[in-house]
Amino acid sequence: MSLSLNGSRILITRPSHQSSLLAQPIERSGGRPVVIPLIGVERLPLSADDREKIKKMYMYEWFVFTSVNAVHYFMETLKQEGHSFPSHAKIAAVGSKTARSLTDAGLSVELMPESYTAEALSETLASSLKKGSRILFPKSRISRDTITARLQAEEKPVDAIDVYTTAPVTGNIEPLQHVILHNEIDFITFTSPSAVRAFLDGVSGLPLENWSPIPVISIGPVTSAEAEKHAFKQIYTADPHTIEGMMDLLLKLSKEDFDE
Numbered sequence: 001m002s003l004s005l006n007g008s009r010i011l012i013t014r015p016s017h018q019s020s021l022l023a024q025p026i027e028r029s030g031g032r033p034v035v036i037p038l039i040g041v042e043r044l045p046l047s048a049d050d051r052e053k054i055k056k057m058y059m060y061e062w063f064v065f066t067s068v069n070a071v072h073y074f075m076e077t078l079k080q081e082g083h084s085f086p087s088h089a090k091i092a093a094v095g096s097k098t099a100r101s102l103t104d105a106g107l108s109v110e111l112m113p114e115s116y117t118a119e120a121l122s123e124t125l126a127s128s129l130k131k132g133s134r135i136l137f138p139k140s141r142i143s144r145d146t147i148t149a150r151l152q153a154e155e156k157p158v159d160a161i162d163v164y165t166t167a168p169v170t171g172n173i174e175p176l177q178h179v180i181l182h183n184e185i186d187f188i189t190f191t192s193p194s195a196v197r198a199f200l201d202g203v204s205g206l207p208l209e210n211w212s213p214i215p216v217i218s219i220g221p222v223t224s225a226e227a228e229k230h231a232f233k234q235i236y237t238a239d240p241h242t243i244e245g246m247m248d249l250l251l252k253l254s255k256e257d258f259d260e
Contacts, residue, residue, distance in 0.1 A: 003251040005031030008186040010217075010250065011179065013038040013195045015166070018068075022189060025247050031254070034185060036176050038198035039166045043073045044141060046081070050161045053136065054078070057086045060136040060159070062129060064147060066094040066118055067140065071101040073164040074138035094121045097242060116241040117220060118143075122150035131155050141165040142194065144222070168198040176202040180211050187250060191219040191243075193226035200230055215253060217246050 009032045012019050016037040023033035046054065054077070063085075065071050078085060091109050093099040095116030099109045111128060113120035125147070129135070133156050137147060141162040148158045179185050180203055188211075190196050203211050208231050215234040218224040220241035227235050236253065238245030 003029070003255055005029045005250060005254045007032060008250070008254050009034055009184055010187045010189060011036060011185045012189055013199055014189075014191045015039055015041045017041070018191075022191075022243055022246065025243070026250070029247065029251060031250070034179055036172050036179070037169050038172060038176065038202060039192070039194050040169050041069055041073075041164055041166050043076060043164050044162050046077065046161075051081070053159050053161055054081055054083060057083065057136065058088070060086070060089060060134045062090050062092060062125075062133055062135045064092045064121070064125065064135055064137045064158075065098050065102065066121065066143065066147070068097055068101045069164050070138050070140065071098060071105065074161070075105055077138075077163055092121065092125055094118060095240075095242065117222070118146040122147045126150055126154045126156070129154075129156050132157075135159070136161065138163045166192070166194045168194075168201060173202045177206060180206060183210070185214055187215050187217055187253070189217045189219075189246060189250075190223050190227060191246075193223050196223060196226040196230070217249055217253075219243070219246055 007030060010026050012022050012033055012035045019035045019037060023035055026033040085107060091102060091107055092111040093102055093109045099112055102109050111124060113124040135151060135156060135158045137158050137160045139160055139162060142165060148160055151158050212231040213233050215236060216227050216232050218227055218235060218237050221237055224235055224237045236249055238249050
């Protein structure tokens with residue numbers, strides 16, 4: 001018999017344009033998605049330096065992508081600037097979803113780590129690329145410097161371009177506080193550290209007992225590490241670090257609760 005979420009009420013905090021990727025499988029599995037986006041994503045205007053990097057893309061041998069958003073907003077930026085992706089370049093992606101978005105854009109992925117983390121990608125790049133390889137890294141303005149620092153230590157120069165950023169959706173604080181205060185959530189899902197921080201901002205002032213016991217389902221170790229800084233009592237990390245991994249974890253935990 002297939003597993004079911006047994007009507008579990010699951011809070012989805014990721015940006016609104018990506019919430020259906022989690023809400024739909026939750027519904028199909030018998031759960032009740034509670035969609036309250038706590039962060040939004042927006043494309044950043046290019047700085048003068050970054051515009052020069054775009055103009056000289058032919059100089060880069062590798063392009064590195066660590067999120068679907070980075071792919072989307074970089075390709076959007078290229079279109080706006082009147083450029084196409086260089087045909088000679090090789091591409092590295094952090095995981096299957098990012099790789100799929102690149103494939104959907106008509107690009108081929110040369111390299112992807114077995115574990116879908118920035119740390120694993122940086123190690124794979126460090127061991128695979130030749131010394132002196134030039135790398136362009138389109139990314140979020142608030143992303144960690146894991147990849148840049150690791151590759152530069154190996155004398156593999158990285159030029160980063162901030163193509164997007166995230167910010168809290170303050171207009172959703174009231175509905176968030178309502179569902180928390182009325183005990184209407186069985187699981188909380190986080191797909192980024194910024195979503196964790198936005199949640200904590202949203203529930204600041206509420207009693208700990210209303211939110212800290214709710215099980216947290218995190219997409220990966222970096223997001224879990226952010227959650228562990230706070231008062232959450234139950235934090236579970238998906239493996240693999242994907243939406244599918246989160247769903248597998250939700251189904252497993254829901255079965256355990258139902259069996260009890």
